[in-house]
Amino acid sequence: MSSLQFKRIRICSEAEQAAMELTFDPKRTLLWGPNGAGKSAVIKSVFRAIGAEPHGELPGWDYRAILALNFSFRGREFTSVRFQDLRGLFEGSELLGATTSDEEWNEIFSEAVDFQLRLLSRDGQLQRASPEHFFLPFFVNQDGSFGSHWDTFNGIRKFQQSALQTLEYFARVRPPKYFGIKAEEQGVKVKIAERRAEITTLQRTRLRLKKTQRALPVRLNQREFQEEIQELTRRLLTLSKAQEDLRKHIIEDQDLEVSLTEQISMSEHALKVHEADFQFAARESIDKSEFICPTCNAKHPESFHMFLGLAEDARELNLLRERLVHMAASAKERLKRNRSKAIALKRDFSELNALLATKKGKFTFDDFLKSRSVLVADDQLASEERLVRKEIEAHERQLGEIKISLADLEKHHDAKAPLKLFRTKFAKALVRLEAPNPTGVSKWPLAKRPDASGSRHARSIFAYYSALWHTMVTDGRLPAPIFVDSPNQGGQDKENLQKLIASVVRAAPAGSQVVLCHEMYVEAFSDGKTIEFKKGSKLLDGATFKRLSREMFQYLAVARTYLAQVKDVDGGSEAESQPGPDVARQRVSISGQRPNSEAKQRDLFEP
Structure with a gap:
């Protein structure tokens, strides 16, 4: 080793x-x-x-x-790269595998070492x-x-x-082989225990059925039941969409309320500043018979039109503030209504979801028993029990073979x-x-x-x-x-x-x-x-970042390119179909091409 x-x-x-x-x-x-x-x-x-x-x-x-x-x-040189959940393993400049799955990474690492x-x-x-x-x-x-x-x-x-x-x-x-076989043995034992628990449940159910001496006549229309379930499901989906729309409106109204509050505050501040500037200009005009700009202190001839313009600005600012206040009040009222609607929708959704779960649960066991006689139900359960016993026998044969393999390993x-x-x-x-x-x-x-x-x-x-x-x-x-x-x-x-x-x-x-x-x-x-x-x-430090960052970012780019190719080849997401390390080496190299390709591979670490 x-x-x-x-x-x-x-x-x-x-x-x-x-x-x-x-x-x-x-x-x-x-x-x-x-x-x-x-x-x-x-x-x-x-x-x-x-x-x-x-x-x-x-x-x-x-x-x-x-x-x-x-x-x-x-004698092999590797580079292991990680960014949050993304991990990639390189040999030289060639990517051996990349994944965001812990189980897949274990395969890649174990294969390499x-x-x-x-x-x-x-x-x-x-x-x-x-x-x-x-x-x-x-x-x-x-x-x-x-x-x-x-x-x-x-x-x-x-x-x-x-x-x-x-x-x-x-x-x-x-020996190394022992652990895989031992884990397999434990897995088989778990399956046997689960099947035996199933048999105990089936036997208990059959015993209760035998205590009932008559059939339970119940008219059960399965098609109508399924239509009812589908209707409840459609209503749930409609409620869910309505909840989502309300959430969107609530978020938008909250943002609008905050924005309007800030704009009102800014307009009030502007009014205060404007009033102070107007008073200053008026006072200077009376004392010196000339108009002095409050901002830059530039002097202008006293002008009626100049003061009229300042008064018009003040009027416009007041009108703007009143519109903003009105808009804010409307947003608050709308937000209040939407929140009330959201609470009501949540309550309706919960009640409807509980009703759907209840109806599904009743049909899976209770309605099945009530719609058939005790004898028919007992036959069904007995048949299921026989199937489970056959599964147990198969698992026990497998367990016996595993024990022989373990004994042989331990013997040597x-x-x-x-x-x-x-x-x-x-x-x-x-x-x-x-x-x-x-x-x-x-x-x-x-x-x-x-x-x-x-x-x-x-x-x-x-x-x-x-x-x-x-x-x-x-x-x-x-x-x-x-x-x-x-x-x-x-x-x-x-x-x-x-x-x-x-x-x-x-x-x-x-x-x-x-x-x-x-x-x-x-x-x-x-x-x-x-x-x-x-x-x-x-x-x-920053100097080292400038020296290392380019290559580090290129590692991530190669790993992400590989994951994108895996998704394209599999026709789904990585979580749905994740290739093992052997598949990884077959699918992509550091150049982004298939291995054994006649085309000359370009090293992605080059500029």
């Missing part, structure tokens, strides 16, 4: 017209500085760029910023594991990794028992050795880090996190993660980089925490890439790359 390695993160905020760029050392990178300087924002952006959502909020952060993460895997883990979603669907699962064992998040639960990423609990299966996958407690795989190695490493790490020694380390479950309190709790957590890393290492390399966002100690145990982290870094698998965020400089990173973050300094 080769290692994924992060190369560079770029963050481009169009709203702030600012950006940043940060490269990672192949072995060790230290981001150090005081709290609030932006270290966690950079780390969380790294994982958000690749489709994972770290736990914890970033106050004041622009979540609409464009993110681009360069990483390598097995050979992540074979499949999990069962909460709704019983077998799906590819997400990037959050890929990085789960290797990211120590100060906002979610120091508790007793797996809260490192927000989306972990979308799947059933996902943390345990992720750790077993990377620790090789189970040693599940005990990785667990033994993990517990040994955990015990040694607890001693080395002088952490509290919990009870039962010799039988410690792989997914159980240490649960302690006080400043020494961090020692137990780091000992646990260290044991995981050394269990998951292959040929001196880990599947993903180690990221540690050290906790805020608030001035407590800072010196000991620094020593602790240095010890963990030195003990990390030799071939692993390690990125650490810490308040203080850590000497253990002196042979790697160190970046100081200063409080008060801006994380993003």
Whole structure:
């Protein structure tokens, strides 16, 4: 299992017209500085760029910023780009896939990095594991990794028992094929349980029917019933349209009322200014026998026509204000009427909707039983029960085949050795880090996190993660980089925490890439790359935006072009028909043409 390695993160905020760029050392990178300087924002952006959502909020952060993460895997160079829900994966300048769907992105990412883990979603669907699962064992998040639960990423609990299966996958407690088959087994069990619940309901219904000894003669005209339902539906649609029209009128009247109120205020202000100017001109004219402009102080011969013009302006302003007041009163009255109508329509809509639901519900079960005899109804239910039992038998045969496959996999795989190695490493790490020694380390479950309190709790957590890393290492390399966002100690145990982290870094698998965020400089990173973050300094700057923005916007343009082509080919929206990663590579390249086309492809990254 080769290692994924992060190369560079770029963050481009169009709203702030600012950006940043940060490269990672192949072995060790230290981001150090005081709290609030932006270290966690950079780390969380790294994982958000690749489709994972770290736990914890970033106050004041622009979540609409464009993110681009360069990483390598097995000699291939990738760029993962994200803008809100839009995510795209590039290899060089060629787009491998783009989507706004989480499930589709999981497919694209897993295909690129050979992540074979499949999990069962909460709704019983077998799906590819997400990037959050890929990085789960290797990211120590100060906002979610120091508790007793797996809260490192927000989306972990979308799947059933996902943390345990992720750790077993990377620790090789189970072979990769095991998890897909195990999830399939769980899905079949859920289906069997659902069918058995259906049989219980059918049997209970049949028992109640048998207590009724006579038929219930009811004349039920299905055509008339359907016509009644259609009429109710038409009335609902009419009411819905009327509600929409009223909403539009209400919004327009509200805007008009605000606009007229502002215009009335402006006209009254103009009248006050005009009156003051008129009085000034009159006073100066009496004193000096000449007309002085109140605005520019220019002198003019005293003129009856000049004062008559000012008086006419005042009259026009008064007329304008009166018209505006009248229009505002009309708008308020109309708004009041429309609001009253909206309330009445809402009440009518609710009553009609409830009536429609009641009639539909009555026909589905109650009217069916009343329109037929007990014997006919019992025959129908018995037939349905037989069909459900056949489904259960088919699922049980499928379950038996799955159990045979699982047993065969487990027979040829040693599940005990990785667990033994993990517990040994955990015990040694607890001693080395002088952490509290919990009870039962010799039988410690792989997914159980240490649960302690006080400043020494961090020692137990780091000992646990260290044991995981050394269990998951292959040929001196880990599947993903180690990221540690050290906790805020608030001035407590800072010196000991620094020593602790240095010890963990030195003990990390030799071939692993390690990125650490810490308040203080850590000497253990002196042979790697160190970046100081200063409080008060801006994380993003305008000069970097000018340098990066063109390429970042071109990434988005290519991804959006691809999505538009997918919609055109499928004849529908992306949500209706979303291609998988294999289809994505067949449909579009970075040039916007089909692969294998004889036409020369033009690189969209060129001007």
